[in-house]
Amino acid sequence: MxxxxxxxxxxxxxxxxxxxxxxxxxxxxxxxxxxxxxxxxxxxxxxxxxxxxxxxxxxxxxxxxxxxxxxxxxxxxxxxxxxxxxxxxxxxxxxxxxxxxxxxxxxxxxxxxxxxxxxxNLTSPSLHPQTHCPPLCVEIKPKCGFLPSPKHVSKDMKTKVCRYCMHQHYKVANGKWKRRSLYCPLDLFSGNRQRMQFAVRHLIEEPQNNFKVFKGGQCVYSSKEGGDDPPDVNVLLHHLRPYFQTGNNRINGHVTGKAVLNDFIQVLVNVLLSSGGGAGGQVTDRRGEGRSFCQASLLNKERIRHGSQGLPSDSVLFRILQTQMLDTLDIEGLYPLYRQVEQHLQDFPKDRTRLQIDGPYGETFLEKVQKFSTEDDSSVEFAAAKVHQYRIAMTAKDCSLMVALVPSAEEEDDDEDLSSQRRPLRPPAFSSSVSILDLDPKPFDSIPRQLRLDQKIVSCYLRTGGALP
Ligand code: ATP
Ligand code: ZN
Ligand code: MG
Ligand code: MG
CATH class of the missing domain: 3.30.200.110 (Inositol-pentakisphosphate 2-kinase, N-lobe)
Known part of the structure; x- marks a missing residue:
């Protein structure tokens, strides 16, 4: 080029x-x-x-x-x-x-x-360029995967129903979308196969801007925004079918649509649970059920037999969730610190550079944020570090992940197949790679807007959604 x-x-x-x-x-x-x-x-x-x-x-x-x-x-x-x-x-x-x-x-x-x-181009990776099937890429914008701590929030509902689920009510009330999506990020981030598969199923049903499928670099499945009808799952099935011909659920030699979709979801969840390289073990969920289950999710708690075993510590979702959890104060707890910094900058405009409010984001930036955010000494350095930390979490709540799948030839020796350890017996084998995209810094000045939006979403939910099933 x-x-x-x-x-x-x-x-x-x-x-x-x-x-x-x-x-x-x-x-x-x-x-x-x-x-x-x-x-x-x-x-x-x-x-x-x-x-x-x-x-x-x-x-x-x-x-x-x-x-x-x-x-x-x-x-x-x-x-x-x-x-x-x-x-x-x-x-x-x-x-x-x-x-x-x-x-x-x-x-x-x-x-x-x-x-x-x-x-x-993450939708046309060259994993195994010799195969004739073009790569299948799935983009997921997972959004925030945990509930805030009760310490910092003024409305109890925020500790029961996740931000995404509340936001859905707000978006439908304001005409942004015709229908609510039943996807809940807490299910996707649970590490529990059943809950994760349930979450992906709802992403497929109502993709909004959280789910897209690319085939050979071309987007073949997504929501038509403002469109009255949900996208046609049969279109997706048509594209997926050639990749999932070896499914079990055959009727007269024909793999049913249901089986194709099940296999696809299973393959995707397996990749999301795989370690992405390195030796990652299962970790226990330190957040506890309390902060990892959303009341608005349709998945009945009773149906989950083994509870939440948590995500493997080097899976992509675990890393995203850990980064999102740098938001330790919630927007409500953070806002006073933002105001402190803002006030300070009015009195000392030159400190905008020293406190690196708009960058630069050099090699020492993160180190400084981590150092200053550990001890609350009421200094402006502490407040600025907490704001930076919150902004980093915001980026992690807004990023997308791209899962690339290339069918692996049967006789191929799969040394590099990172998903193979967890691959179940049934669905066909894929080579996979996972990337994270859309990692822009969120501007300092967007914080007041965040607080206002949070208040609007919560009050809308309490007014309308909370009462509904
Ligand atoms: P948002 O509104 O989510 O903040 P954005 O304006 O920051 O989005 P991106 O999400 O970075 O923009 O890009 C828009 C879309 O373009 C993505 O959702 C993805 O489908 C596609 N895209 C972005 N980067 C890549 C890439 N490196 N390879 C392939 N596709 C990409
Ligand atoms: Zn939820
Ligand atoms: Mg994006
Ligand atoms: Mg973006």
């Missing part, structure tokens, strides 16, 4: 989130992740080229120096900042515009800075 000879015809629309738009190369396993601005700002960009470059460099640094040490470098690909020719970016923006979903078009792609993040 030569940066001075970029051709928009080599790139195609891949996907987007709230903050960035992603295009993928038609041949190389590469993507470009570009910033987005509110459409109102499309005539004059809200930041200079230098600021855009700094923003993306901050993303790379935060990912490689902070998130990667917490989540494990085998899962994290931080990428690099690139400067693209402006003409290329403009042509690209025109080319992809009609493929963008309408509901995302309140924002426009940044065509002014020419800055972008270049990353490996």
């Amino acid at each position: 030569e940066l001075d000879k970029m051709d928009e015809n080599d790139w195609k629309y891949h996907g987007e989130g709230n903050k960035s738009l992603v295009v993928s190369h038609v041949q190389l396993s590469r993507v470009l992740r570009l910033l987005k601005y509110p459409a109102e700002d499309s005539e004059n960009p809200p930041q200079t080229v230098e600021q855009a470059f700094r923003q993306i460099q901050n993303i790379v640094d935060f990912s490689s120096n902070v998130m990667s040490s917490l989540l494990g470098d085998k899962f994290v690909h931080s990428g690099e900042v690139v400067k693209l020719p402006l003409e290329f970016v403009r042509q690209l923006s025109i080319k992809i515009q009609h493929q963008r979903p309408a509901w995302r078009c309140d924002k426009v792609m940044d065509i002014y800075s020419g800055c972008a993040l270049c990353l490996p």
